[in-house]
Amino acid sequence: MHRDQRRQIIRQRYLSGELPPYSPGKAFGGMGAGRVCDCCGDVIDQRDIEYEIELPDGRQVLSHIGCWLEWAALTQHAAQDPDVA
Numbered sequence: 001m002h003r004d005q006r007r008q009i010i011r012q013r014y015l016s017g018e019l020p021p022y023s024p025g026k027a028f029g030g031m032g033a034g035r036v037c038d039c040c041g042d043v044i045d046q047r048d049i050e051y052e053i054e055l056p057d058g059r060q061v062l063s064h065i066g067c068w069l070e071w072a073a074l075t076q077h078a079a080q081d082p083d084v085a
């Protein structure tokens, strides 16, 4: 998936509330196991790194490492600029 396209999907999911705001919590990285990324909806295959983040409310989000970076950046940007949220 193209990076801009992926960013757009993450942004839409975030704005719709489907994807919660990121907050630092426990995170585990590992090899992809064919599960679906909660950020972009694509499968995380074995060539990718999957990242599992446990949010303070106990919710777990599975994502590509690249999606996690986009998601974290988006949340930080929104916190600094209320117009975006």
Ligand SMILES: [Zn+2]
Pocket: 037, 038, 039, 040, 041, 042, 063, 064, 067
């Ligand atoms: Zn993803």
